[in-house]
Amino acid sequence: MKKNTNVKILVVDDEKVHRFMLTSLFREWGWQAAEADDGITAVAAVREGAFDAILMDVRMTAMDGMEALQRINAINPAIPVVIMTAYSSVDSAVEAIKMGAHDYLTKPLDFDRLRQTLEVAMQHKRQGEEGRPDELREAGADTGIIGASKPMRELLDMVVQVAPTEASILITGESGTGKELIASALHNQSLRVNGPLVKVNCAALAENLLESELFGHEKGAFTGADRRREGRFLQADGGTLFLDEIGETAPAMQAKLLRVLQEHEVQRVGGQDTIKVDVRIIAATNRDLEQDVASGRFREDLYYRLNVVVLHMPPLRERHGDIPLLAQHFLKFYAHRNKRQVAGITPECMDLLVRYPWPGNVRELENSIERGVILMRGEYLDVGVMPLALQRWAGENVSAEQPEEPATLKDAERILIVKTLEETGGNRSEAARRLQITRKTLLNKIRNYNIQ
Ligand SMILES: Nc1ncnc2c1ncn2[C@@H]1O[C@H](COP(=O)(O)OP(=O)(O)OP(=O)(O)O)[C@@H](O)[C@H]1O
Ligand SMILES: [Mg+2]
Structure with a gap:
């Protein structure tokens, strides 16, 4: 960014030395800087003047950052607020993001990162003023994510909110609920969208292979390593790394991951040099990590690093309302792919789809519809072409409250x-x-x- 003295930043911090350091830094960058020594003063300043961004400490004596954030948002939601927090209280950063902070930075501040974060925040504000990227608001629109139920709408709102931040994200939920789909949506709506999205399934590789897969290796690091190889972290540089099934990683691996997350650098297997990487982490698991932490199976410090923001995918049985939408969506998709004329789903079949508990969630629904489309004879998808498990379940669970309704x-x-x-x-x-x-x-x- 060129020197731009039109930019005006409000620094809110109750420590005078910090304020002085930050405002001097901003002036050096050619920005204007105003300061406030607590939340109350900050709120008053926002009432009176326009700012392009606010950099605010969370913990302050007279009105803390959280409360100030809420009030500032109420006065002028267009001003991006970046929160500063100590490493040890990252959970308050999560709170702040949920409450509408644009992003958070951990102390001690890394000045490059600070500048980048503020520039991004201001860019957002400008785009907002030009009335553009509220296309992001229409989550789901171009993400291929289907869902209109309340839990899904809340989840998609969260995606829109946290995608453009640098926060690590942990996606939890049963198998087949759409964790990987959400990870892609997060990357696509992030500021790293032009960078790579690299996916690694941590459960698919033995521990030693996973290490070289993630961090790379030097030539001769182990038998068969006949040349140097870059790992997935480096491939994801400037983009997003999706660590799927993170709950399956062994303790030694967890320790290494934690180090990368803290230091932002990797070391190839068999190598000495450390290499800087700029990667945002999205992790997913279908395990209950909190319980794994309690039982000592998963490192607590890594857990807290990863779960800055947790997105929980609700199981399909808790959002029956989405089933007809998803079913119609898959029906259309697979009819097209298999070049079949399909008119719809019979009422009996839809009734079964909506009532079935779907232990395999959306993936099971998708597979069932795909199979049905291939097997169906008439124009309508009927119970007869559903997988046996569903038919058997239907036999055992005839809807009691529904008397037989004659159709002919x-x-x-x-x-x-x-x-x-x-x-x-x-x-x-x-x-x-x-x-x-x-x-x-x-x-x-x-x-x-x-x-x-
Ligand atoms: N809301 C949704 N809208 C459309 N398709 C969906 C939705 N949720 C899941 N799917 C589809 O269901 C399938 C399973 O989703 P995905 O692979 O993301 O699940 P997962 O939670 O990662 O499962 P696992 O834990 O088994 O890896 C995919 O084909 C995905 O496209
Ligand atoms: Mg998955």
Whole structure:
């Protein structure tokens, strides 16, 4: 960025030395700087003047940063607020981001990072003023994420909020709930979108292989290492690294990951040099990491590093409302892919899809629909082409509250005959009399409809 003296930053910190250091730094960068020594003064300053960004300490005596953040947001939500926090209280940074802070920085401040963060924040503000990137607000729009239920809308709102920050993100949730999909959405809506998104499945490799996969190795580091290789961290430089199934990593690996996250540098296996990397981490797991921390299976310090922001993917059974949307979406997708004419899903089949508990979540739903589209004969997807597990479940879980509803005249006739026979205790002559048909006609119909 060129020197730009139109830029005005408000520094909020109760330590005079800090304020002095920061305002001097900003002036050196050609920016204007104002200062406030507590939250109250900061709020008053925002009421009176326009700022392009605010850099604020969380912990201050008279009105802390959190409260000040809320008030500033209420007065002028367009001003990006960047929070400063100590490493030891990263959880308050999470709070701050949830409350609308643009980003957070940990102390001691890294000046390059500080400048980059503030520039990005101001760029956002300008774009906001030009009325542009609220396209980000329409989360899901171009992400391919389907979901209109309340839990999904809340989740997508969180994605929009945290994607453009540098915060590490931990995505939790059962298998098949869409963790990887969300990771891609986070990268695509981040400021690193033009950088690479590199995905590593930590469960897929043995411990020693994972280490060289992640950090690279020198030639001759181990048998078979016939040349030097860059690891995934370096490949992801300037972008995002997605560490899938992080809960499966061994303790030694966890220690190495923690080091990279803290130092922002890696060391190849068998190598001596440390190499700087600029990578944002998104991790995912279907394990209960908190419990793993309690049982000593997962390092607590790494856990706290990763879970600055946690996005929890709700299981599909807790958002039935999304099932028809997802089902229609997959139906269209697989009909197109398999070049099949498909008109829709029968009501019985949709009823089953909505009631089934989906232990494999969205992936199981997707697979079921794909299979159905391949097997179906008519134009409508019906229960008959659903996987056996679903059909069996449907057999055992006939919806009790739903009496059989006739769809055709024949259905209606069959249901009426069954009902009358039940009422007459199986007395066919009496049933025929009530139905005003001959006994012979009734017997014919019983045979035709295969009534027991
Ligand atoms: N909300 C959604 N909208 C559209 N497709 C979805 C949605 N959620 C999941 N899917 C699809 O379901 C499949 C499984 O999703 P994904 O691989 O992201 O799950 P996961 O949580 O990473 O599972 P695992 O823990 O087993 O790795 C993918 O094909 C994905 O595209
Ligand atoms: Mg996955």
